[in-house]
Amino acid sequence: MNRIYLILMFFLGISLISNAQTESFQLRGKVVSSVDGKPVVGANISLQNSTESAQSDNDGVFIIEAKIGDILVIEQTGMTTVEIVVEGIGDIVAELVTAPAILEQTVIDVPTVALSADDIDSDTQSHDISRLLQGSRDIYVSTAGFDFGQARYRIRGYDGENTSILMNGIPVNDMETGRAFYSNWGGLNDATRMSEGYNGIGVLRSTFGSIGGATDISVRASEYGATSRASYSLANRNYRNRVMLTYATGLLDNGWALVVSGSRRWAQEGYVDGTFYDAWGYFLSAEKKFNSEHSLGFVFMGAPSKSGAPGVATQEAYDLAGTNYYNPNWGFQDGEKRNARVGQYHQPLSILSHYWNVNEKTKLTTSVAYSFGRGGRTALNWYDSADPRPDYYRYLPSYYKNNQAMADYYTNLWQNDEAFRQLKWDDYYNANVKNLFSVRDAFGIEGNTVTGNRSKYMVEERRIDHDRYTFTTNLESAIKENIIVSGGASAIIHRGYQFKVVSDLLGGDFWYDVDQFAERDFDDPNMAQVDLNNPNRIVYEGDRFGYDYVANINTYDSYVQSEFFLSKFDFYFGANLSQTTFWRTGKMKNPRFPDNSYGDSEKQNFTNYGLKGGATYKVTGRHYITANAAYMTRAPYFWNSYVAPRVRDHIVPGLASETIYGGDLSYIIRSPKVKSRLTVFMTEFKDQTWSRSFYHEEYRTFVNYTMTGVDKVHMGAELGLEANITSTVSGHIVAGIGDYYYNSRPMVNITRDNDLEVLADERMVYLQNYKIGGMTHTAASAGLRYNSPKYWFIGVSGNYFDDIYIDINPDRRTYEAIEDFVIEDEVWKDVLEQEKLKSNYTFNAFAGKSWRVKRKYFINLNISVNNILNNTGFSIGGFEQLRFDNRDIDRFASKYFYLYGRSYFINLAVRI
Amino acid sequence: MKLKQIILISFSAFMLFLMAGCVKSEFDMPEITPIPYDPNKVITIAELKQIDPLTFPYKYDDDYSLFATVVMDDKSGNIYKSAFIQDATGGINIRLFSAGGLYQGDYIRINLKNTVVSQYQKLWQIDSIDVDKNIEKLATWACTTTIYGEPKPIVEPTLVNINTIKTDAFQSQLIRLDNVQFFETEIGNYFANPNNQFENVNRILMDCDWNTIIVRTSGFANFADKILPSGRGSLIAVVSRYRDDYQLLIRSFNEVTFNEPRCDDDETNIITIQEIKDLFAEGEVNLPPNVIIRAVVVSDREGDNMSSRNAVIMDGSGAGITLRFTATHNFNLGDLIRISAGTLPLELYAGLLQINNIPNGNVNLIGPGTLPQPVETTVAEVIANINVYESTLVTFANATITGGTTFATPGTTHGSLTLSDGTGTITLFTYNWAEFAGSTVPSGPVTITGIVSINNTPQFLIRNLNDIVE
Incomplete structure (x- = not known):
């Protein structure tokens, strides 16, 4: 089989930015498909380590300002990125090789396993960034995506709210939590492949960005090359099958461009028992170029998905079940596996954009977007009945410390009876159909007695729906030949609807909506009501109940940046100013907080700003030193700002914006044989807020736990090295060392969930110097890859992970937690120490081959296998439970996540 | 794009989507297992209590059924993982594997198979009951007929008095007492201890004849932090037992209606010690009938400088008198006592005036009293x-x-x-x-x-x- 080479020719031509500098000139080139010689339209051409960029036009031609020694990077969807060193001023022909589709073959839709204690009970979607990172050109960043992603590695230890993700300039991070949910365009890999951005601190012209970086995914129809593509994948991870179809017209002569894409991913059972996956994706992007100045584009996309969640458990449960992937969230119903935690999301996004080339130096892009949709996750709820969770601490042998016979009895059941250690759906139905109950004064109507089977067990769905209107406008202008100014403004009006509905009554006739805990604590039946405006409600499938409020968040942002390109230096500055307003609108009047639950709450206003700057010193054409620094303030997120938003609108005392500042310094080598980056960085977060609710063992009730004044330090170093050892063999070494820890002693307030009683006021948490847990701080990878001239390739990598700390429970690091003990007590250490997990390593491998059929069809087959040695004992993180008994820490033991064992992804793609 | 290519692509798209598998995530209702019932094996609570205590704990191996009404549930928090049930023949306490699920007024059938009968400190109980697997609900408080259309038996509180409760005739049954009040020295206390939820607290209830019984309240009851009502009136409760102590368990605060004045408020028969001495001086050798003495004990039983059947008391009149009981007494220095002293003899013993032959049962300890200043x-x-x-x-x-x-x-x-x-x-x-x-x-x-x-x-x-x- 002939390897198909694309031929790219460089031509000298008119540059977009006039006035060449002494050494630079306008380099002209052409990007052509080697198959049929047709031009590749819309290929992205840029210079490494510069913000110069260009795109190939309808003839495949481009012009870019370059100097001898610059490295040209040419990228196109579906093709490998090619890098060429500029060695002369003459036209250059470059060859774009058909991509072995590395980017798609290891796209991992990360499991919805929670990252921390709060996530395990939250109903938010997956927000892991790894898929996005894999597309990066930076060897460190892309390795972090491929090889470290499965271990939940986070670059620089940042949470998702520190990276800004945009789609065509529209910010898509969730407003309430700040995190971006990549599952919103899950399965639309083909359509969302083109992006630009940076990690850490840098410049992206369409937004100011955050401390962790910014990425703008381009979904503009005219930027896609004409292509038709179909692929089928086989895997054994969250889903087992995937089909993707994409058709793009490219920019047609009549000025239209159209892209449609669809996908389907499914599995009856994924890698983890009891998980299913059922997802679709659809994408439409259309653009009409009226003339060389104006163009109008429209995008509509969505990714409805439904999946059963895996779970997380204590090591005791894993050992008893015989597997580190034991999932307590499913059980047998009539012999079939049914998962209780089903996530169902569909949040379509529509964008209308106006692209205006004001003049040859200035572009103005204005977009309006509307996103809406539903998000939700089901959970079991129960009333006046035994706790159905199979791994409830009282169903484990460790509960029977003083009763060996019972401990043995439970051990035997756990080890030998699979149905025992999972949910018992049949039992719930049996209980519900027999639970005759009469409700007094139903719906608040005196004398209205309703009799029926009241569900003892039911499935509820906790919903987070939303409506969001976004407006952005952004301007880029080359005001001088070596100065580019960009800036813009955006407005986001977001309404998040938080409520829950009855999803399945499991055989019962109704669910009676009362607050179980208030019912227990107060003898006045009014106090047990959920909504005084609708007392004594009986609810049926589909009804809202329990809680119902709206998170109203309005954000207005403006920014300005300017970049300077000099011979030895490039540098940039940027500033932004934003205004955030949020408030809660309650739809239910809570009897325990009658004046603070129904209707609009007080508006919280925050004005925030940011400053950043950076410089690159070009030691030679191949060696660079880069330094960046940023200082910004950020408004608190809605979900951290309210003490108990489901029930009342009281604000966390001492709520304030957080402050973030940091910097990094890098040494970069770019040569044909070696690309390398060595970076040291340091970032501080100050005055973060932390707000959770959980059952407190000491107070024997649900509490709201709010912590303010949390400071964190993230510092470390990153090394990425990629070398072309021979013409066919390349290798990489990547290492990241991080030290992420808490840097303050925050104050905590604990209030009883059912009333205003303050259980603890300004209690100090001795959090200082504890490591930020739940993730690995140190990761390293080394790999080799062989590219055969006969159109196939193979590669392996070995990865090492260390410094993995458990996410700690702040309440255990207070004076009250240890006041009954002295330092010599064993228990002292048990309560205070932070567990560090064992270091571990994995091996990954990948291979692929491509064929060309009939000179126009390209077929690619890619296989990747992760964790070849099937290491199923690698715990990649965990968390301490918030409920704890200081006399017996193991009573509510920590819960751990494990890396999947050997897993594969096989992809077959056909492209025209 | 050529037409041929468009058709080819659309066809492939169609085929691929057709191939795309279905994922089942909807479920059918599983089969419901009815709770076994044998109409020939129905027993009453009285029949169950025929079980020989030597066979305790007695486990039922067969599908015996028992029909009863729930007279007390755990919603108030006064009991936990437990309920009291009653039929026409009596009452019994049942213990559940997990809290909740039974409600006051429910008429139920219990399949006794695998349950265990025993006595806990003399309280009969059926243990190891799984509300979902052993109990069928036939009717609720609101129903007049069962789910099978039969009339539902009514259970009302039985009017009793303290002495009949202490015959164990009403164990685990719903009763009502009229004309009762809390002991004078309890007034001002809470039903339980608001500072310690884990404490179960006994309060003394009395009738106007000074018969007493314990009212026991759990610290988790939703009325645990309510002040004891100070008047007299009616109380509805369930009778429990711990060894030889009978304990009343209250179901809800509004079943204690003490709105009348206390029994002892209109005690018109109180006689002072000075009046007794005056009567003796006039030649009376017996106290008048129906008189009550309320006085403080000024002798010290622990110091023991007295006969163990004697005590010396003083009251508000400033006078004092020596008491001689028919048996050893246990009243301590400072106790406020009440003596039903009607017709008791007044005698001189070696010149010392005494009330003689006082039956010990005639004396009630009211509580700590105030010692007079010497x-x-x-x-x-x-x-x-x-x-x-x-x-x-x-x-x-x-x-x-x-x-x-x-x-x-x-x-x-x-x-x-x-x-x-x-x-x-x-x-x-x-x-x-x-x-x-x-x-x-x-x-x-x-x-x-x-x-x-x-x-x-x-x-x-x-x-x-x-x-x-x-």
């Missing part, structure tokens, strides 16, 4: 007015004790020492069994408090060593 006086004054001061507390200043080194000879001889305060002398008497009998007598002047008594001649009895201040 009168400061002189020996001469006491001797001159011995019948006024007898059986009362006095204090002599500057007194010296002579006649011995110890108060008595323990176990052998009673001690008669001489007490002198400069105005006169009086015998200081100590029984040889007194707790302080062998203690050394102080030399030098002391301030001494004690009870004035008579043994043909005036005597002075201290209660314990705290009565002497040097």
Whole structure:
């Protein structure tokens, strides 16, 4: 089989930015498909380590300002990125090789396993960034995506709210939590492949960005090359099958461009028992170029998905079940596996954009977007009945410390009876159909007695729906030949609807909506009501109940940046100013907080700003030193700002914006044989807020736990090295060392969930110097890859992970937690120490081959296998439970996540 | 794009989507297992209580059924993982594997298979009941017929009195008491201890005949932090038992309606000790019928300087009298007691006025009382007015004790020492069994408090060593 080479020719031509500098000139080139010689339209051409960029036009031609020694990077969807060193001023022909589709073959839709204690009970979607990172050109960043992603590695230890993700300039991070949910365009890999951005601190012209970086995914129809593509994948991870179809017209002569894409991913059972996956994706992007100045584009996309969640458990449960992937969230119903935690999301996004080339130096892009949709996750709820969770601490042998016979009895059941250690759906139905109950004064109507089977067990769905209107406008202008100014403004009006509905009554006739805990604590039946405006409600499938409020968040942002390109230096500055307003609108009047639950709450206003700057010193054409620094303030997120938003609108005392500042310094080598980056960085977060609710063992009730004044330090170093050892063999070494820890002693307030009683006021948490847990701080990878001239390739990598700390429970690091003990007590250490997990390593491998059929069809087959040695004992993180008994820490033991064992992804793609 | 290509692509798209598998995520209702019922194996609570206690714990191996009404559930928090049920033949306590699921007024059928019958400290119970697997609900409080269309039996609280409860005839049944009130010394307390949820607290309930019974409340009850009502009235409760103590468990605060004035508020039969002495002086040898004495015990049972069947009391009239019981008593220094003293004899014993032959059951301990201040006086004054001061507390200043080194000879001889305060002398008497009998007598002047008594001649009895201040 002939390897198909694309031929790219460089031509000298008119540059977009006039006035060449002494050494630079306008380099002209052409990007052509080697198959049929047709031009590749819309290929992205840029210079490494510069913000110069260009795109190939309808003839495949481009012009870019370059100097001898610059490295040209040419990228196109579906093709490998090619890098060429500029060695002369003459036209250059470059060859774009058909991509072995590395980017798609290891796209991992990360499991919805929670990252921390709060996530395990939250109903938010997956927000892991790894898929996005894999597309990066930076060897460190892309390795972090491929090889470290499965271990939940986070670059620089940042949470998702520190990276800004945009789609065509529209910010898509969730407003309430700040995190971006990549599952919103899950399965639309083909359509969302083109992006630009940076990690850490840098410049992206369409937004100011955050401390962790910014990425703008381009979904503009005219930027896609004409292509038709179909692929089928086989895997054994969250889903087992995937089909993707994409058709793009490219920019047609009549000025239209159209892209449609669809996908389907499914599995009856994924890698983890009891998980299913059922997802679709659809994408439409259309653009009409009226003339060389104006163009109008429209995008509509969505990714409805439904999946059963895996779970997380204590090591005791894993050992008893015989597997580190034991999932307590499913059980047998009539012999079939049914998962209780089903996530169902569909949040379509529509964008209308106006692209205006004001003049040859200035572009103005204005977009309006509307996103809406539903998000939700089901959970079991129960009333006046035994706790159905199979791994409830009282169903484990460790509960029977003083009763060996019972401990043995439970051990035997756990080890030998699979149905025992999972949910018992049949039992719930049996209980519900027999639970005759009469409700007094139903719906608040005196004398209205309703009799029926009241569900003892039911499935509820906790919903987070939303409506969001976004407006952005952004301007880029080359005001001088070596100065580019960009800036813009955006407005986001977001309404998040938080409520829950009855999803399945499991055989019962109704669910009676009362607050179980208030019912227990107060003898006045009014106090047990959920909504005084609708007392004594009986609810049926589909009804809202329990809680119902709206998170109203309005954000207005403006920014300005300017970049300077000099011979030895490039540098940039940027500033932004934003205004955030949020408030809660309650739809239910809570009897325990009658004046603070129904209707609009007080508006919280925050004005925030940011400053950043950076410089690159070009030691030679191949060696660079880069330094960046940023200082910004950020408004608190809605979900951290309210003490108990489901029930009342009281604000966390001492709520304030957080402050973030940091910097990094890098040494970069770019040569044909070696690309390398060595970076040291340091970032501080100050005055973060932390707000959770959980059952407190000491107070024997649900509490709201709010912590303010949390400071964190993230510092470390990153090394990425990629070398072309021979013409066919390349290798990489990547290492990241991080030290992420808490840097303050925050104050905590604990209030009883059912009333205003303050259980603890300004209690100090001795959090200082504890490591930020739940993730690995140190990761390293080394790999080799062989590219055969006969159109196939193979590669392996070995990865090492260390410094993995458990996410700690702040309440255990207070004076009250240890006041009954002295330092010599064993228990002292048990309560205070932070567990560090064992270091571990994995091996990954990948291979692929491509064929060309009939000179126009390209077929690619890619296989990747992760964790070849099937290491199923690698715990990649965990968390301490918030409920704890200081006399017996193991009573509510920590819960751990494990890396999947050997897993594969096989992809077959056909492209025209 | 050529037409042919468009068709090819659309066709492939169609085929691929057709191939795309289905994922099942909807479920059918599973089969419901009815709770076994054998109409030939139905027993009542009384029949169940025929089980021989020697076979405890008795486990049912077969599908026996028991029909009953739930008279107390755990919603108030006063009981936990438990309920009380009652049928026409009696009541019984049941213990559940997990809390909740049964409600007051439910008419249920329990399949007894795998349940265990025993007595817990004399309270009959059926243990190991799984509400979902053992119990079928036939009707709720609101229904008049069962789900099978039969009429539902009605269970109402039975009107009883405290004494009949103590015959164990109403164990685990729903009862009502009229004309009851909480003990005077309980008034002002809460049903349980608001500072400690883990404490179960007993409060004493009484009727107007001074029969008493315990009302027991768990710290987790939703009325645990309510103040005990202070009046008299009706109370609905379930009868429980712990060994020989009968305990009433209240279901809800509004079943305690104490709106009438207390029994003892209109106690018109109280007689003062001064009135008793006056009557005796007039020649009466028996107390009038139906009289009640309320007085504080001024003798010290622990100091033991008295016969174990005697006590000395004083009341608000300032007078005191000695009591002689028919059996050893257990009243302590400072106890406020109430004596049903009607027709009891008044006698002189060696010159000391006593109420004699008091049946111990005639006396109720009300609670801690206030000790009267001893009168400061002189020996001469006491001797001159011995019948006024007898059986009362006095204090002599500057007194010296002579006649011995110890108060008595323990176990052998009673001690008669001489007490002198400069105005006169009086015998200081100590029984040889007194707790302080062998203690050394102080030399030098002391301030001494004690009870004035008579043994043909005036005597002075201290209660314990705290009565002497040097």
